[in-house]
Amino acid sequence: MTAAAENTDLRWMDRALELAAQACAGGEVPVGSVIVRDGVEVGAGYNMPIARADPTAHAEVVALRRAAAGAGNYRLTGATVYVTMEPCSMCVGALVHARVDRVVFGAPDPKSGALGSVIDLNASGLNNHRLKVAGGVRAAESAALLQSFFRERRRRRECLARPDDPASGSELPLS
Numbered sequence: 001m002t003a004a005a006e007n008t009d010l011r012w013m014d015r016a017l018e019l020a021a022q023a024c025a026g027g028e029v030p031v032g033s034v035i036v037r038d039g040v041e042v043g044a045g046y047n048m049p050i051a052r053a054d055p056t057a058h059a060e061v062v063a064l065r066r067a068a069a070g071a072g073n074y075r076l077t078g079a080t081v082y083v084t085m086e087p088c089s090m091c092v093g094a095l096v097h098a099r100v101d102r103v104v105f106g107a108p109d110p111k112s113g114a115l116g117s118v119i120d121l122n123a124s125g126l127n128n129h130r131l132k133v134a135g136g137v138r139a140a141e142s143a144a145l146l147q148s149f150f151r152e153r154r155r156r157r158e159c160l161a162r163p164d165d166p167a168s169g170s171e172l173p174l175s
Contacts, residue, residue: 043067
């Protein structure tokens with residue numbers, strides 16, 4: 001990869017990290033995504049399944065919907081998707097159907113990553129379109145944001161749990 005291409009990836013991943021921070025501020029898992037075509041942002045989004053009460057409102061899908069609406073076409077050939085966390089199987093399917101050219105992601109997802117961490121849907125040979133994939137771009141920053149979010153979420157849950165609440169799992173003996 002050329003230095004110019006690497007700088008471009010870093011710049012757009014910084015934008016995706018800004019979007020992830022917006023998700024975090026809204027109480028959503030901090031994942032952000034930006035879609036770029038011909039050097040121009042054509043769609044952007046961040047996780048919104050809680051706010052929208054929509055299990056499909058992942059960052060990539062929100063960005064794809066905006067980009068497709070702007071293009072007036074669900075096919076986004078020639079586009080690159082930048083996302084702070086490795087896409088899940090639903091999102092990989094959407095990216096393939098949109099005919100996105102390239103996916104650049106930050107942190108791997110060891111629980112549901114579908115571009116190599118858990119499964120590699122791109123390498124399966126089952127799809128009629130193959131994505132170009134680059135992982136690990138701004139991985140440390142992406143992972144740190146996710147870890148911070150979940151650490152705070154666990155801390156809040158622990159603070160809210162009462163020792164006498166059976167739902168908290170920390171019932172004290174009555175001796």
